[in-house]
Amino acid sequence: MKDFLKNVKWKHYINYIAVAAFALIFGIIGLAGGLKGSTEYMLEKFAIAIILAVSLNVVVGFLGELSLGHAGFMCVGAYIGGKVASLLDKGADNIGVLLLAVMIGGSVAAVFGFIIGLPALRLRGDYLAIVTLAFGEIVRTIFMNTSSESFGGTLGLRTPRYDSSYLFIFGFILVLICLAVTQNMMRSKHGRAITAIRDNEIAARATGVNVTKYKLIAFTVSAFFAGVAGVLYSHSNYTVQSSVFDYNYSIEILVMVVLGGMGSINGSIIAATLITFLNLQLSTVLTGDLAVLKNLIYAVILVLIVIYNNAPALKHFRERYNLRALLDKIIKRKKDPSDQKDDEGAWDRVPTKIEMNELLSTDIIVTESVQDPDKGGKS
Amino acid sequence: MSEYVLETVGLGISFGGLKAVQDCNIKIKENEIYGLIGPNGAGKTTVFNMLTGVYQPTYGTFYLCGEELKGHSQEVINRCGIARTFQNIRLFNNMTVIRNVMVGLHNDPKYSCNFFESILRLPKHFKAEREMRARAKELLDIFGLLEDRNQLAYNLPYGKQRKLEIARALATGPKLLLLDEPAAGMNPHETEELMQTIKFVRDKFDMTILLIEHDMSLVSGICDRLTVLNFGQTLAEGGVEEVLNDPAVVKAYLGD
Amino acid sequence: MEFISAIISGLSMGGTYAMIALGYTMVYGIAKMLNFAHGDVIMVGAYMLFVAIVSAKLPVWVGIMIAILVCTIFGIVIERLAYKPLRGASPLAVLITAIGVSFLLQALAQIVFGSEQKNVSALMINGSLKLGEVSIDYSTLVTLAVAAVIMVALTLFVKLTKVGRAMLAVSEDRDAARLMGVDVNFVIMITFIIGSALAGVAGVFKLMKSPAVTPTLGAMPGIKAFTAAVIGGIGSIPGAMVGGVLLGIVEAICLKTPIAAYTDAIEFAILIIILLVKPSGLLGKKRREKV
Numbered sequence: 001m002k003d004f005l006k007n008v009k010w011k012h013y014i015n016y017i018a019v020a021a022f023a024l025i026f027g028i029i030g031l032a033g034g035l036k037g038s039t040e041y042m043l044e045k046f047a048i049a050i051i052l053a054v055s056l057n058v059v060v061g062f063l064g065e066l067s068l069g070h071a072g073f074m075c076v077g078a079y080i081g082g083k084v085a086s087l088l089d090k091g092a093d094n095i096g097v098l099l100l101a102v103m104i105g106g107s108v109a110a111v112f113g114f115i116i117g118l119p120a121l122r123l124r125g126d127y128l129a130i131v132t133l134a135f136g137e138i139v140r141t142i143f144m145n146t147s148s149e150s151f152g153g154t155l156g157l158r159t160p161r162y163d164s165s166y167l168f169i170f171g172f173i174l175v176l177i178c179l180a181v182t183q184n185m186m187r188s189k190h191g192r193a194i195t196a197i198r199d200n201e202i203a204a205r206a207t208g209v210n211v212t213k214y215k216l217i218a219f220t221v222s223a224f225f226a227g228v229a230g231v232l233y234s235h236s237n238y239t240v241q242s243s244v245f246d247y248n249y250s251i252e253i254l255v256m257v258v259l260g261g262m263g264s265i266n267g268s269i270i271a272a273t274l275i276t277f278l279n280l281q282l283s284t285v286l287t288g289d290l291a292v293l294k295n296l297i298y299a300v301i302l303v304l305i306v307i308y309n310n311a312p313a314l315k316h317f318r319e320r321y322n323l324r325a326l327l328d329k330i331i332k333r334k335k336d337p338s339d340q341k342d343d344e345g346a347w348d349r350v351p352t353k354i355e356m357n358e359l360l361s362t363d364i365i366v367t368e369s370v371q372d373p374d375k376g377g378k379s
Numbered sequence: 380m381s382e383y384v385l386e387t388v389g390l391g392i393s394f395g396g397l398k399a400v401q402d403c404n405i406k407i408k409e410n411e412i413y414g415l416i417g418p419n420g421a422g423k424t425t426v427f428n429m430l431t432g433v434y435q436p437t438y439g440t441f442y443l444c445g446e447e448l449k450g451h452s453q454e455v456i457n458r459c460g461i462a463r464t465f466q467n468i469r470l471f472n473n474m475t476v477i478r479n480v481m482v483g484l485h486n487d488p489k490y491s492c493n494f495f496e497s498i499l500r501l502p503k504h505f506k507a508e509r510e511m512r513a514r515a516k517e518l519l520d521i522f523g524l525l526e527d528r529n530q531l532a533y534n535l536p537y538g539k540q541r542k543l544e545i546a547r548a549l550a551t552g553p554k555l556l557l558l559d560e561p562a563a564g565m566n567p568h569e570t571e572e573l574m575q576t577i578k579f580v581r582d583k584f585d586m587t588i589l590l591i592e593h594d595m596s597l598v599s600g601i602c603d604r605l606t607v608l609n610f611g612q613t614l615a616e617g618g619v620e621e622v623l624n625d626p627a628v629v630k631a632y633l634g635d
Numbered sequence: 636m637e638f639i640s641a642i643i644s645g646l647s648m649g650g651t652y653a654m655i656a657l658g659y660t661m662v663y664g665i666a667k668m669l670n671f672a673h674g675d676v677i678m679v680g681a682y683m684l685f686v687a688i689v690s691a692k693l694p695v696w697v698g699i700m701i702a703i704l705v706c707t708i709f710g711i712v713i714e715r716l717a718y719k720p721l722r723g724a725s726p727l728a729v730l731i732t733a734i735g736v737s738f739l740l741q742a743l744a745q746i747v748f749g750s751e752q753k754n755v756s757a758l759m760i761n762g763s764l765k766l767g768e769v770s771i772d773y774s775t776l777v778t779l780a781v782a783a784v785i786m787v788a789l790t791l792f793v794k795l796t797k798v799g800r801a802m803l804a805v806s807e808d809r810d811a812a813r814l815m816g817v818d819v820n821f822v823i824m825i826t827f828i829i830g831s832a833l834a835g836v837a838g839v840f841k842l843m844k845s846p847a848v849t850p851t852l853g854a855m856p857g858i859k860a861f862t863a864a865v866i867g868g869i870g871s872i873p874g875a876m877v878g879g880v881l882l883g884i885v886e887a888i889c890l891k892t893p894i895a896a897y898t899d900a901i902e903f904a905i906l907i908i909i910l911l912v913k914p915s916g917l918l919g920k921k922r923r924e925k926v
Contacts (some may be wrong), residue, residue, distance in 0.1 A: 066727055126726065129730060134862075199471035202465075206433075210464075293746065
């Protein structure tokens with residue numbers, strides 16, 4: 001037993017423990033009736049944001065493709081999950097219905113993720129980003145124009161709001177599941193294949209990585225959890241309105257991922273919590289036209305962080321002064337890399353800067369059909 | 380089983396009318412180190428790209444141990460047994476050295492473990508991971524990279540990056556290894572060391588190797604046979620001595 | 636007849652899209668980046684028209700000059716502060732920064748001018764040319780004529796001037812152009828200047844059709860114009876024009892049908908299909924990644 005505890009790589013589980021402890025503390029207070037409704041609402045929003053950020057990180061941080069349609073997947077989950085719940089629910093808070101809604105909502109979103117993953121096989125970079133953006137807008141437009149009986153149209157879909165404390169507890173259980181799936185995936189051969197594609201797609205192909213399969217897996221998993229977050233959203237609010245899930249919302253999730261560090265799951269958790277907290281606090285302080293100050297702050301954060309992390313000119317500065325170096329100094333962490341256990345490599349520390357040396361990596365690669373079909377010479 | 384590990388038959392490709400490579404016939408026997416040389420722009424890398432499925436040949440076909448591989452994707456060709464390195468090194472820069480090699484082991488049926496087994500952390504996952512890591516360490520040890528296994532590939536010195544690329548290619552368990560200018564950018568000492576490594580790989584792994592190279596000392600030092608390409612056409616082929624003294628080859632390299 | 640009038644109103648929207656798409660296509664072709672903030676520079680132009688014409692009561696032509704000038708300055712500043720530091724960094728980083736800049740401009744406009752709609756009616760051109768039963772608004776004619784003139788001028792500029800040829804060189808191979816003595820940073824800045832000035836013109840076009848100015852005025856047309864640029868073939872100047880006009884016509888026809896509510900969705904669906912089926916667009920060139 002003692003040996004077992006010694007061998008457990010605590011570093012790998014610290015985020016589960018932190019999230020579980022956080023949920024447990026508030027859960028106990030909540031079930032004892034000691035939380036205000038607004039606090040419970042905030043906790044629900046935390047769970048939603050963490051799931052969104054972590055799942056977007058799978059595509060942006062680990063696969064290295066920009067998705068601007070994450071809110072679109074969430075939209076699908078929210079509508080489908082909300083509809084399932086409102087069809088089945090008889091008014092009482094019912095955990096079974098909630099679970100079913102999560103499964104169905106997530107699965108339908110995953111199907112859409114798979115479909116959006118298909119263009120990713122042919123397109124990269126800017127073009128793929130614009131396809132995901134277009135997808136998000138299409139989904140939104142379609143739900144907005146549904147009839148009032150089906151999905152509520154412009155007025156939105158009325159959903160059963162869960163009043164009791166257990167919604168946020170349930171939300172945090174979903175967060176833990178999301179963490180388990182994404183982390184287990186990334187810390188396996190499958191995750192390695194995904195990061196290999198990010199680092200060098202051509203080399204990944206030449207090394208026998210099934211690029212098609214892994215791109216689709218990354219998009220599907222990412223969309224599934226975005227859908228799950230959507231279902232949670234539909235239960236946390238009284239209505240689901242498609243106007244919420246616009247491009248700006250996708251960007252907000254992206255800000256969380258960038259702020260936390262692309263490819264860092266712990267970073268996503270922290271940034272998602274922080275930004276959601278700020279969002280809710282600022283929305284009470286900043287009213288009217290000032291509310292937009294929030295967007296201004298996000299925009300500035302986004303630009304500054306990306307420039308700081310990526311500008312070639314700041315490379316040396318970055319290596320000398322960064323959060324991780326500071327942390328190392330404070331807790332005097334052992335720095336000799338050969339002392340590290342094999343598994344503690346750089347899986348979640350590096351990719352804040354993604355090196356893509358290919359000048360043309362934003363262009364479309366036409367590797368399968370080299371001859372221009374217009375000019376003949378088909379094989 | 381065919382007598383040759385690699386056999387290309389009339390292999391050729393044209394890009395919108397320009398015939399980059401024509402009628403290329405290479406036959407490589409088992410355990411041979413075969414050189415593909417020629418002036419810049421002769422189409423050597425294009426041949427590699429056809430053999431690895433990056434480009435689909437316009438004419439002809441090629442066989443690996445008697446199995447026709449033309450028309451397959453890069454991934455499938457790699458799994459069938461052709462691995463390669465690149466002229467401009469292509470590593471997974473933000474991954475550690477050991478992980479680079481482990482990606483190479485990905486498709487080995489010995490370490491099979493499907494997606495759900497990994498997500499659910501079934502015993503098979505741990506077994507596969509443990510064994511892959513052990514195997515990767517063995518490979519790294521052979522190339523003298525064991526100490527660097529937790530470094531990012533990006534941070535390795537140039538010579539070690541080249542070695543890592545070869546180690547990764549070998550990890551995929553190929554029957555034929557393609558090396559694209561392995562000695563590019565190396566000093567004579569490093570080149571000498573590389574020659575030993577390539578010979579060692581051939582003997583240790585019973586490997587058949589096709590390499591592109593400009594460094595004639597390396598070519599004449601390790602290659603068993605050669606093919607010389609010029610303007611996409613085969614200029615000469617045969618034993619090293621014979622080919623390098625061929626007047627047509629001398630003319631192509633040195634001009635009139 | 637219904638159909639013809641739809642096409643004509645499509646031409647009018649198409650002219651605006653073409654103007655925006657020209658800017659996109661120039662910047663994408665040369666700087667190899669999707670300038671998400673391009674649409675928002677149009678919005679800046681529209682607000683400048685509002686400030687100059689409505690607030691300061693300057694003559695219309697002065698207002699137009701000021702708007703184009705300010706757009707150009709914005710273009711330079713954005714390029715220098717946000718994009719230039721990232722030259723040579725990963726395309727993902729550049730793209731995210733561009734999104735950030737777009738967000739920043741929208742937020743700034745809302746803080747400075749408020750979120751309520753402003754109106755600039757001085758640019759509206761009333762009246763129309765009657766050709767038998769068909770009538771074409773003068774604004775449509777002006778839009779199309781100006782867009783065509785600019786397109787021709789740009790094509791000549793790129794083909795005939797030294798800077799233009801440097802642009803072609805940079806778009807073909809940035810490193811090789813640098814080695815040949817082309818000042819890549821300068822060329823990219825010129826590209827941004829041209830693109831932003833075109834955005835200013837697009838802002839004028841926008842206000843010729845409807846007087847409303849809001850902080851998000853440029854966002855949607857910006858994204859749609861990117862569609863137009865892709866349809867025409869990104870990097871191709873005539874392609875941007877063709878794509879813009881086609882997109883305008885599709886939009887106008889959709890708006891006249893019962894599925895009008897889905898117009899945006901249809902346009903985006905076209906974008907996705909084109910990217911998948913023929914990513915090089917109608918007039919674009921295919922690129923291949925070197926292995």
